[in-house]
Amino acid sequence: MDHEKFDFIVVGSGIAGLLSAHKLSALGHVAILTKKEAVESNTNYAQGGIAAVTSQIDSFQRHINDTLIAGAGLCNEKIVEMTVKDAPARIKELQEIGVRFSRKKGIVDLGLEAGHSERRILHAGDITGQEIERALLDSCRENPRIDIFENEIGIDLILDPSGRCRGLYSLSRKHGKIRAFSGRAVVLATGGAGKVYLVTTNPDIATGDGMAMAYRAGATLANMEFVQFHPTCLYHPQAKSFLLSEALRGEGGKLILKNGQAFMKKHDPRAELAPRDIVARAVDYELKKSGEPCVYLDMTHKTKKFLSQRFPNIDRTLKSYGIDMSKTPIPVVPAAHFFCGGVRVDSNAKTNIPGLFAVGETSQTGLHGANRLASNSLLEGCVFAHRLFLYIKDEIAAQKLKAFTPKNWNPGKAKALDEAVVITQNWDEIRRLMWNYVGIVRTTKRLERALRRMKLLDAEINHYYWNFFLTPDLIELRNLANVATAVILSALQRKESRGLHYTLDYPKPAPSQKKDTLIDQKTAVRLSERFS
Numbered sequence: 001m002d003h004e005k006f007d008f009i010v011v012g013s014g015i016a017g018l019l020s021a022h023k024l025s026a027l028g029h030v031a032i033l034t035k036k037e038a039v040e041s042n043t044n045y046a047q048g049g050i051a052a053v054t055s056q057i058d059s060f061q062r063h064i065n066d067t068l069i070a071g072a073g074l075c076n077e078k079i080v081e082m083t084v085k086d087a088p089a090r091i092k093e094l095q096e097i098g099v100r101f102s103r104k105k106g107i108v109d110l111g112l113e114a115g116h117s118e119r120r121i122l123h124a125g126d127i128t129g130q131e132i133e134r135a136l137l138d139s140c141r142e143n144p145r146i147d148i149f150e151n152e153i154g155i156d157l158i159l160d161p162s163g164r165c166r167g168l169y170s171l172s173r174k175h176g177k178i179r180a181f182s183g184r185a186v187v188l189a190t191g192g193a194g195k196v197y198l199v200t201t202n203p204d205i206a207t208g209d210g211m212a213m214a215y216r217a218g219a220t221l222a223n224m225e226f227v228q229f230h231p232t233c234l235y236h237p238q239a240k241s242f243l244l245s246e247a248l249r250g251e252g253g254k255l256i257l258k259n260g261q262a263f264m265k266k267h268d269p270r271a272e273l274a275p276r277d278i279v280a281r282a283v284d285y286e287l288k289k290s291g292e293p294c295v296y297l298d299m300t301h302k303t304k305k306f307l308s309q310r311f312p313n314i315d316r317t318l319k320s321y322g323i324d325m326s327k328t329p330i331p332v333v334p335a336a337h338f339f340c341g342g343v344r345v346d347s348n349a350k351t352n353i354p355g356l357f358a359v360g361e362t363s364q365t366g367l368h369g370a371n372r373l374a375s376n377s378l379l380e381g382c383v384f385a386h387r388l389f390l391y392i393k394d395e396i397a398a399q400k401l402k403a404f405t406p407k408n409w410n411p412g413k414a415k416a417l418d419e420a421v422v423i424t425q426n427w428d429e430i431r432r433l434m435w436n437y438v439g440i441v442r443t444t445k446r447l448e449r450a451l452r453r454m455k456l457l458d459a460e461i462n463h464y465y466w467n468f469f470l471t472p473d474l475i476e477l478r479n480l481a482n483v484a485t486a487v488i489l490s491a492l493q494r495k496e497s498r499g500l501h502y503t504l505d506y507p508k509p510a511p512s513q514k515k516d517t518l519i520d521q522k523t524a525v526r527l528s529e530r531f532s
Helices: 015-024 060-070 077-097 128-141 209-217 246-250 276-290 304-310 312-320 376-395 421-437 444-467 472-493 521-531
Strands: 003-005 008-011 030-033 146-149 152-159 165-172 178-182 185-188 227-234 254-256 295-298 330-339 342-344 356-358
Touching (some): 008 165, 015 376, 077 376, 152 178, 185 209, 209 356, 209 472, 304 312, 421 444, 444 472, 444 521
Parallel strands (some): 185 356
Antiparallel strands (some): 152 165, 165 178, 254 295, 295 330
């Protein structure tokens, strides 16, 4: 078995992973592992932008208040304050690396999105994530102290005898070989797990790999029940998962029914600018009431020139599907978009496993609470990449660690996979089960039904994992199953409706439930027995 030695291992190539690697390279040799091409990440698909206080009419307190309101009482206020106040410095850093934010009359153009009381969204047209990804990836590729390993999919973390994380096993998609990567610290930045749901805005890579690997190694997951559904994903038979940015509603877009009637005002006085959880539930309610397959986002009040200049990528993509949004309302449906839960970390991105860090959507920092405020996610990735760098610089970089060599990978009596259709069937079943039973609106009965089915699927998937040679699809399926089970068990524990978790059995918030939902392997076993 090949063994690759580095100072630091970063798993993932979105904003959180690339910025972590960029910074850690000042302390040693860094390996970036990414399971497809490095450019493929949730960051690359982010349209709206990054929230930060950069204008004199705005204030830190307003940004803090907006975040706390959206978070529905579960934000860690110290983390919110820390993140918001660090934002300007991180924006400046991105610009120094080469990110080019849109400007108007010589100054940075600021957008407005739902839940924000001021215009504070820095963007690059409607391809902000793509621009950030470009600049960071260029910087990392030019850095001689960073090696990028593409088409490598992580299997499991490696712990030394003391329980410290020292690396991970990885499968090469190109060669089918398993090798070990080791270092002084491991940073998980693998993004979210949108593919656990049938309809999602996420790319195919979003299978919760970092969350699942950390969970299996003994890390604690937190608030996994809070899955944000974006209210406006394009509804079109040829469009797989095209997101229609929140910024469209920030520019006055109206959600309407097939008959042209606007409906958001009756659900919330903030209408289209209400937080995402409220808008998504409103759309879900109207769809179930009408039986129609979609609602519509109306941008026809804006000129063709404005829309093509402000939203060039969206405009171009819609036209490729025969939709001119200056003339025709856009058909939309809600879709799984962002995990507010993840691997529980502290203010330095540390997990409960020594040597293991998590950043970005993979982590649960306390910033988002029960519902993420729009455009706070890219900011979170930047702030915590910086925080973990400072911690590693002070506490780990010069620390003396015992020499460590990972054990060789043992395939046991595994043989070639005989029927790949089993993986496809299980994958589809998990995603449909999660969509129908653990979606925007939940009930205890549906959740218990989902858990019983997941137990059977888990047993089947584990049988395949231990008896057949690993493939990327099998690894991802195992991770999806872990994440799905964690979401179900977390949702069953929360006996209230709060933020993104809405259950018909407990339709109001409960003061006794104003706490984080924690889950690890031991808790999962106990809860599985309790809810069976």
